[in-house]
Amino acid sequence: MSDARQEHGHGHGHAPNAPEAQATPTRTEQVAAVRPTYQADLAFGLDRFFEAPRTRCPWCGSARLTTRLRTTDLLQHKPGRFLLDRCQDCRHTFQNPRLSAAGLEFYYRDFYDGLGEKQLGNTFASRTKMYEQRARALLPFDDAPKNWLDVGTGHGHFCEAARGVHTGTAFDGLDFTDGAELAERAGRVERGYRGSFTELAPELAAHYDVVSMFHYLEHSTEPPLELEAARQAIRPGGHLVIEVPDPDSRYARLLGRWWLPWLQPQHLHFVPVDNLRQRLTDLGFTVVLEQHAEPHDPVDLLAAVWLALDNAAPRDNLPWLPHPPNALRRTLRAAVLLAGVPALILGTLLDRFAVRPISHRLGVSNAYRLVARRD
Incomplete structure (x- = not known):
C-alpha cells in the first residue's frame, strides 16, 4: 500500500516544529501505488491462476459433467473467463477449471482488504x-x-x-x-x-x-x-x-x-x-x-441491474487496467450509471416489496x- 500522504496546512495555534498531520492517501493515489504490482502479475499471463480442469465431479465422482455458466469477473472486473460445470448425477455445481493458490490470491486481493x-x-x-x-x-x-x-x-x-x-x-x-x-x-x-x-x-x-x-x-x-x-x-x-x-x-x-x-x-x-x-x-x-x-x-434484481450497468459503463480507475480512464470515459461512465437509476430503483422496490414476502x-x-x- 502507498505511503504517500497529503500534507495539510496548520492553524496559528501550532508550535513551529509540530509534526505534519498525516492524511490517508486518496483512492487515486492508492490505485496508482498498486498498479505496477498488478501489471507485473499480468505480464506472465493468466494460465498460472488456474488448475487443470477436472473430469469428475468433486462431490460424487461422476464423469457426467455439463457446462452451466460462462462468465467474467463482474464485481472487480479483473481479467479472466470462468466456467461453472454441473454434475448431471448429483447436480453439484463447481468452478472448472478451479483457481489455483496463485489465482485465489490474485482475485481475492483488494476485495475484502x-x-x-x-x-x-x-x-x-x-x-x-x-x-x-x-x-x-x-x-x-x-x-x-x-x-x-x-x-x-x-x-x-x-x-x-x-x-x-x-x-x-x-x-x-x-x-x-x-x-x-x-x-x-x-x-x-x-x-x-x-x-x-x-x-x-x-x-x-x-x-x-x-x-x-x-x-x-x-x-x-x-x-x-x-x-x-x-x-x-x-x-x-x-x-x-x-x-x-x-x-x-x-x-x-x-x-x-x-x-x-x-x-x-x-x-x-x-x-x-x-x-x-x-x-x-x-x-x-x-x-x-x-x-x-x-x-x-432481497437484492437479486437490484444487483442484476447494477452488474449489467457496471459492465456496460466504460471502466472505472482500476489498478489491473494499464491506464486510468480519461475525462471522456469518466463522463460516459457517469452518464450510463445515471441513465440506469430508474431501473435500480425499480429493482430495489420489486426485491423488497413484491418478491421478498413470497420468495420461497x-x-x-x-x-x-x-x-x-x-x-
Whole structure:
C-alpha cells in the first residue's frame, strides 16, 4: 500500500516544529501505488491462476459433467473467463477449471482488504438485523451455548451482533485473512484464529457448542473436508449452522450471469440442499432445521441491474487496467450509471416489496440455511 500522504496546512495555534498531520492517501493515489504490482502479475499471463480442469465431479465422482455458466469477473472486473460445470448425477455445481493458490490470491486481493476493505467493511457492519436473525435460528435447539466458533468470520460483525441474542455466549472467529485478528482487537470476538479451519480443527477438537459457517462453504476449495473439520470441533450434542447460496434458486436460471450469488471467481462450489443434508447425515449429524425464506437476501434484481450497468459503463480507475480512464470515459461512465437509476430503483422496490414476502413460494430464495446437531 502507498505511503504517500497529503500534507495539510496548520492553524496559528501550532508550535513551529509540530509534526505534519498525516492524511490517508486518496483512492487515486492508492490505485496508482498498486498498479505496477498488478501489471507485473499480468505480464506472465493468466494460465498460472488456474488448475487443470477436472473430469469428475468433486462431490460424487461422476464423469457426467455439463457446462452451466460462462462468465467474467463482474464485481472487480479483473481479467479472466470462468466456467461453472454441473454434475448431471448429483447436480453439484463447481468452478472448472478451479483457481489455483496463485489465482485465489490474485482475485481475492483488494476485495475484502486493501482497496475494497472500507467499502465492504461498511456493508458488513450495516447488516446487524440479518446477523441477529441468523443467530436466532439456533434458539429452539440451544438457547444458552457456552462457546461459539464462527468460521469465515471476516471482521467479526456477526459475532458482535449475535452477542445480543446469545448474551452469555463466548464468540470466537476464524478466517484466512487478518480479519480475525482485527475482530479480536476490536473486541468483536474473544479469540481470532487466522488460518485454515481444516488445519486448525485438531487443536479445537470437541471444544465448541456451536460452529457456524455463513456463506463460507462456497469459498472453500474442499467443502467435504470443512464439514469434517466442523464435526471435529463440535462437542457431541453441539450444533453446526450453515448458510450457503442456493443453486436451485429460479433466479440462478432467470438472471444467468447477472445473478449475484454466482460471484465469480470467488465462489468455487454450489451445493444443492439435498446433497448437503446427506453429507451431514453421513458424518453423524441430524439436520434439525432447514430454512429457505428466512435467509433470502432481497437484492437479486437490484444487483442484476447494477452488474449489467457496471459492465456496460466504460471502466472505472482500476489498478489491473494499464491506464486510468480519461475525462471522456469518466463522463460516459457517469452518464450510463445515471441513465440506469430508474431501473435500480425499480429493482430495489420489486426485491423488497413484491418478491421478498413470497420468495420461497416463487422458488427464488437465493440462499438456504441448515442447523444440524452432532449426535
